[in-house]
Amino acid sequence: MPRHAFTLIELILAIAIIAVLTAMIAGGVTTARQSMQRSSTRALVGSLAASVTSYGARSLTLYASGSIDPISCRAWDVDKDGILDGVVEPARFWTAATAVGSPQSDGNRYRGFAATVAPPGLRSIRSEDGVVLDPWKQPLHIAWAAKLYGDEGFCIWSNGINPADPTDDIRSREMP
Numbered sequence: 001m002p003r004h005a006f007t008l009i010e011l012i013l014a015i016a017i018i019a020v021l022t023a024m025i026a027g028g029v030t031t032a033r034q035s036m037q038r039s040s041t042r043a044l045v046g047s048l049a050a051s052v053t054s055y056g057a058r059s060l061t062l063y064a065s066g067s068i069d070p071i072s073c074r075a076w077d078v079d080k081d082g083i084l085d086g087v088v089e090p091a092r093f094w095t096a097a098t099a100v101g102s103p104q105s106d107g108n109r110y111r112g113f114a115a116t117v118a119p120p121g122l123r124s125i126r127s128e129d130g131v132v133l134d135p136w137k138q139p140l141h142i143a144w145a146a147k148l149y150g151d152e153g154f155c156i157w158s159n160g161i162n163p164a165d166p167t168d169d170i171r172s173r174e175m176p
Contacts, residue, residue, distance in 0.1 A: 034161065037135040041158045041170045044125065044134065048084070049156050049172035051117045052142075062093040062110055077142050084140045084156065086112045086130025134158040134170075 006014075063070055077085060093110040110116065112130050125133050132140045136158075144154050160168035 037161070038170065041134050041160075045140070045156050045158060045170055045172045048117075048132070048140065049154075052154065052156070062095060064093065077144075082141045082143060084113050084132045084142045086114065086126060086132070134160075136161055138163055 077083070094108045095110050114126060114130055114132060125135075127133055127139070134140055138159050140156055140158055142154060142156050155171055155173050157169050157171040159166075160170055162168055
């Protein structure tokens with residue numbers, strides 16, 4: 001007499017095999033995604049470092065709105081928090097001195113790293129306030145230290161997948 005149904009053991013065995021295969025595929029997808037995020041972050045950090053170098057400025061002289069006194073700061077870290085800055089509020093800093101009370105021109109306004117250096121493809125990886133983000137939605141950092149980083153004197157980096165773990169940081173140049 002022919003069988004017309006599966007036994008309970010056959011169904012449980014089939015479900016177990018499908019579950020094991022799904023777990024193996026999910027682990028592989030997670031590993032591949034993390035690898036792609038690390039690769040894209042390396043490319044992003046390298047591209048931004050090249051943009052800073054090709055821009056040719058390690059520091060900008062900025063002026064507060066309505067002032068002719070320069071503000072001492074490093075380019076693209078106006079707030080001195082180490083985060084690669086975004087679009088600075090419109091009337092806060094200018095790249096050219098003007099007489100007090102004279103109208104500022106939009107051409108001299110400092111618009112932040114992304115607008116000043118204009119690296120290609122940066123529009124999709126910025127927060128609402130213009131801060132450049134890595135694939136893990138963490139801000140990129142910039143540091144200036146000629147003794148540490150050699151002739152170019154700066155490093156751009158991402159804190160990686162775990163911001164609390166410095167061993168997974170992705171840097172534009174290695175520290176000695």
